[in-house]
Amino acid sequence: MNHLFPIFLKLENLHTLLVGGGYVGLEKLTAVLDNSPMAKVTLVSPEIKKEILDIAEQNSRINLILRRFEDEDLSGKDLVIVATNDKEENKRIWELARTKHILANVADTPAICDFYLSSVVRKGNLKVAISTNGMSPTFAKRLKEVLGDALPDNLDTAMEQLKAVRDMLKGDFAYKVEELNRITAVLTTKNNAG
């Protein structure tokens, strides 16, 4: 069964809490900032890796709190990523987040993740997010590399041209949709074959 529903978040409009400043905390913070450099993140952890300290020094939107997680840390947060090495505490934080309707990712326990992070292929405005339904993050990482190599670098030009056509088209919504579909039909072999 694969019931995951993918969405793309504007993390600069949200406040994310990251619990745990070790290897996984660094990995998740890097993943967040690679995609959303303006993300607002509070990281709480009694020990914090030097790489994280360096990132926070350069970025005023990253707020570090040097102590163990306290329940109050969830106040005003929209999302939480839990990455401590204390499984019991990770689960407790997830349960607490539930009661507050805050979506949680618990890095070491897929069963209690409300969402997964994905592998991301980026080509300008194009972003392709890959999930293996939690089966193999390594497969997701490799597929990212394969797709990154396979997708041409000039896709932005095509998207810019289509946006220009989209902005130019006059008429009602149904007409615009029909026109855009007609113009782009050549892009798919399915339509070409017909």
Ligand SMILES: C[C@@]1(CC(=O)O)C2=NC(=C\c3[nH]c(c(CCC(=O)O)c3CC(=O)O)Cc3[nH]c(c(CC(=O)O)c3CCC(=O)O)/C=C3\N/C(=C\2)[C@@H](CCC(=O)O)[C@]3(C)CC(=O)O)/[C@H]1CCC(=O)O
């Ligand atoms: C895609 C990516 C996004 C990101 O994190 O940014 C991501 N993991 C990445 C890498 C990676 N993670 C791990 C390895 C080591 C090899 C291995 O174990 O396979 C590698 C590979 C490497 O680093 O080379 C270890 C690992 N990961 C999870 C567990 C627990 C478990 O499965 O039980 C364990 C074992 C921990 C342990 O044994 O202690 C769980 C999750 N990891 C997910 C995402 C979610 C599912 C995504 C999906 O649906 O595919 C999910 C469910 C939750 C989450 O973390 O969101 C990122 C690739 C970024 C890129 O593209 O480069």
Ligand SMILES: NC(=O)c1ccc[n+]([C@@H]2O[C@H](COP(=O)([O-])OP(=O)(O)OC[C@H]3O[C@@H](n4cnc5c(N)ncnc54)[C@H](O)[C@@H]3O)[C@@H](O)[C@H]2O)c1
């Ligand atoms: N999902 C994934 O991609 C993935 C990959 C590898 C490991 N894991 C799992 O993630 C967990 C963390 O791994 P790691 O390598 O980062 O460990 P680590 O020991 O490097 O880091 C753990 C961090 O959590 C902090 N911490 C401990 N208790 C805390 C608390 N109560 N409040 C706040 N911070 C606290 C520690 O100070 C430390 O900074 C492990 O359980 C591991 O199994 C997940």
